[in-house]
Amino acid sequence: MKNVPKDETNNAEMITISRSEYEALKEQTSEQSRQIEWLMQQIRLGQKKRFGSSSERMQEEVMEQLSLLFNEAEAYTQAEQPEKTEVAAHTRKKRSGSLEEILPDNVPVEVVEHRLPEEERICSACDTVMQEIGKEVRRTLVIVPAQVKIREDWYFSYACQTCKAEALETPVLKTQKDKPVISGSFASPEAIAHIMTQKFVMGSPLYRQEQELNRSGVMLSRQTMSSWILRAAEDWLKPVYDQLHRQLVQRSVLHADETTLQVLREPGKTAQAKSYMWLYRTGGDTGQPIVLYEYRPDRKAENPKRFLEGFSGYLHADGYQGYYTLPENITVVGCWAHARRKFDEAVNSLPKSEQKESSAIVGQQYCSKLFAIEEKLKDLSTEERYTKRLELEKPVLDAFLAWAQTKKAAPKSALGKALHYLQEQWPHLTQYLKDGRLELSNNRAERSIKPFVMGRKNFLFANTPNGAQGSAVMFSLIGTAKENNLDPYRYLVYVLTTAPNLDQTQQDWVTQLLPENAPEQCRVPHSQRKCEE
Known part of the structure; x- marks a missing residue:
């Protein structure tokens, strides 16, 4: 068998192309890679929306693993770390299955008595009739479907019979009718x-x-x-x-x-x-x-x-x-739930192996930190909440913006969309700091519109x-x-x-x-x- 020199083998496999053709193929390959990655992100997001939890809250174990990332806040703001606030544990009472606890007090009770006829109460020992000595009560919940009935409203008229007998003008009274709907x-x-x-x-x-x-x-x-x-x-x-x-x-x-x-x-x-x-x-x-x-x-x-x-x-x-x-006398307050949703989608668009080290999860954590602080402030007065927000949330916001300005991502990627939304909406997202009555998100409106969305289905x-x-x-x-x-x-x-x-x-x-x-x-x-x- 004839040995082919190494150089000749390589020369046989090489194809010479121009620099312009090489650059065009390289750009085409890069574009295809970006398209494939974008399509993979859409597939992962679609699977999350279809099969995953709808909650955007970060899992506790992930929060613990990423807690050290918040040291970046010191680098950007030089602010002191806020003191921890202890919150009393809340325990939910287990619901009872008894009728007394699941029904209001004014529910009518229908009693059905079950007695033996006298001929079946003859004593087998002395042939006398047995007397009642007690009863056993079994309570059940009865649900009757909507009942249909006809209501007749009778409005009576009245006349003076004395006047009628004496052939005088007879006064007549009529019961006042309720107007129909x-x-x-x-x-x-x-x-x-x-x-x-x-x-x-x-x-x-x-x-x-x-x-x-x-x-x-x-x-x-x-x-x-x-x-x-x-x-x-x-x-x-x-x-x-x-x-x-x-x-x-x-x-x-x-x-x-x-x-x-x-x-x-x-x-x-x-x-x-x-x-x-x-x-x-x-x-x-x-x-x-x-x-x-x-x-x-x-x-x-x-x-x-x-x-x-x-x-x-x-x-x-x-x-x-x-x-x-809208007119200048209306100040629009942005929604942090929407911002968090963008970063949540950016996280879920990545393979699980890449999520923990991604920039997307850092952004998600900043959002979750704000919601965690807000949860602790919900029972405060309006004035106290205003003060505490400036103390506890303002440093996190400053650090978040500084971090976001250092990050770059493809504009059409999920992370790119999240960063763009954050920076574009930033003036509105920070408006809630102006008044303690304001809220971190627009979830109150979303909860109210949900009955219509469910009914529309x-x-x-x-x-x-x-x-x-x-x-x-x-x-x-x-x-x-x-x-x-x-x-x-x-x-x-x-x-x-x-x-x-x-x-x-x-x-x-x-x-x-x-x-x-x-x-x-x-x-x-x-x-x-x-x-x-």
């Missing part, structure tokens, strides 16, 4: 309130309610139910909504958020086009919270500007640029703009009722029963219907409130 309809406040709460609290669309009623023999169509709730919302709930709106813009701390909604018959738009449901609510500084939704066909910045006309103060919001065109879309705005009114009153510890069904029954009989010529007639003035029977018992929390 919908004139000419057999709908009752209880029926309308039930349909509303089933849809907007329990997430049961009208077609499902129709099927359930039909199975019970009640042939009530979804069209009739839709007509009832929209008419009641327009006549009696909308005035309450408008009054709550007037009160909302008088507050000085608000939250805002928005989400998509599909409206099938929107003029000038296709059925697949996006419309929006906007949410505005009060902050945690009030004992009478207000939660209001508004339907709009688009996401233009004019929407919050118009809705918040007359408002002056702080507005918590996410990074949507439309909020930053069931009813999917609205048919018309009027239906969408009617839904906004009903979601608003139900959300405000829940925030004020009212039972939505009982509160709606109260409004729909009381409103038609009020003197609407009086300027403040609607004040009686506000959640803050609802009667005691509308309130959720304290024991049930704890269970919901």
Whole structure:
């Protein structure tokens, strides 16, 4: 076998190309590598969103492993480390399975007695009838589905029989009638309130309610139910909504958020086009919270500007640029939950073997540190929280920004997006330091808009703009009722029963219907409130 010299072998495998071709291939390979890495990040993020926990809090063991990283704060700020604050341990009471603890006090008790007939109580020893000496009681919980019945209101008339006998003009008295919730309809406040709460609290669309009623023999169509709730919302709930709106813009701390909604018959738009449901609510500084939704066909910045006309103060919001065109008397406060989410996504876009040593997890830890400090300050007064934030959180913020300015990442990478969001939003993210009433995140608004998002998964879309705005009114009153510890069904029954009989010529007639003035029977018992929390 002939040996081929080494040099000849190498020369046979070598291909000569120009410098320009080499540089082009090198750039093409680098671009392909970046695309592959980006696609791998999207796959890992998709797997995390589908199968992983939705919580963005860092695991305790990871926090412990990375705790030394916070020594960087000293290098950037030369600030003293804050003293540790001891927090008393909290233990949750184990829920009991007894009826006394899971039910309110006013639940009726039905007693069913089981006795032996006399012929079966004959003593086998002396043939005399045995007498009762005791009983054994077994208690069970009975749940009866929604009952359907007809209520007849009889309004009696009265006449003077003496005058009638003497052929005089006979006086007649009639019992005053309560005005119906919908004139000419057999709908009752209880029926309308039930349909509303089933849809907007329990997430049961009208077609499902129709099927359930039909199975019970009640042939009530979804069209009739839709007509009832929209008419009641327009006549009696909308005035309450408008009054709550007037009160909302008088507050000085608000939250805002928005989400998509599909409206099938929107003029000038296709059925697949996006419309929006906007949410505005009060902050945690009030004992009478207000939660209001508004339907709009688009996401233009004019929407919050118009809705918040007359408002002056702080507005918590996410990074949507439309909020930053609001008048100067409205200060937009950024959301650290959104910033943390960006770094959380950057961490989860990496292979697990690379996460602990990554810059992304350092950014995530800075965010988690802020939330940890804020948790310890939640029970302080407004003035104390303001002071403590400057003492404990301001050094962390300064160190975080200094650290972020030293980091570079590809703009389209998850880390690059997180760093860009952080630095772009920084002036708004630090606004919460100005007032102890402000919050670190806009999670309060996100929690309030979640019932609509969950309901949307069931009813999917609205048919018309009027239906969408009617839904906004009903979601608003139900959300405000829940925030004020009212039972939505009982509160709606109260409004729909009381409103038609009020003197609407009086300027403040609607004040009686506000959640803050609802009667005691509308309130959720304290024991049930704890269970919901």
